[in-house]
Amino acid sequence: MDLFQRAKAVRLRSHNEMYLLAEDDEELCQNRNGTTWKAQWQVELLDEGQPLIRLKSCFGKYLSASNEPLLHGVTRRRFFQAALGHRLDSSLEWESVRDGFQVKLKTRYGHFLRVNGGPPPWRNTVTHDILHLHMIEFSGRMILWRCNSLETGAEME
Template sequence: MDFFRNAKVVCLHSHHDKYLIADNDEESVSQIRNGSSLPAARWSVEFVLISDSIIRLKSCHDKYLTTSNQPFLLGMTGLKVLQTLPRGLDSSVEWEPVRDGTRVRLKTRGSGTGTS
């Protein structure tokens, strides 16, 4: 998707009016309001060489936004995301931006679920 084509750094702003930030423990992520000016809200965009529609997002701690197998909230769809430094850059750190009306949904490649 061309949405991220010229982006080097992005802030991820949810439909709940919150920003995704990399926590200082260098593992967890959280959402806060009014966080756009924080360095922890900035995610570097990396493109996967084999595809022009797949990206990786790297935190200010040089760790990747990664899907886990843990549910985000009990009884809800979607998986918890973390910031990790995996040994290999596999599908758990790869995201496919998908246009959803006026927004973009980030779909994980490995699980088929996504976050917005």
């Protein structure tokens, strides 16, 4: 949480040196170009006695975890950008879990924001899933994000 308390806006960079980008069609993707305005996420701290944040895209919508699978028959779920709306929705809230100089972003239901790689349809996608014990060694790095503060342009420590 302390990584986000000092920043009003961040860029999130994954282990594969790609940035989390918002698209104008409410989708998300990864891209190596972190200088684009689509890689900027405004940080909103929630004052609920918990280390919760919301991440707002350049399109004014929030990073939101859906229940829709990325592909039929897989456990990984899609992300999209959603408007805040009239009622609060926990799918827009993220717990930041510090891991050294990196952070894991976790939903209230234990799912982690993760990057995917490989051939299409996985290439450059972003999903969320529960990280099972047998997956930790293999995919643990896929849920780690480096936060670059837009105020200083430097990696946050």
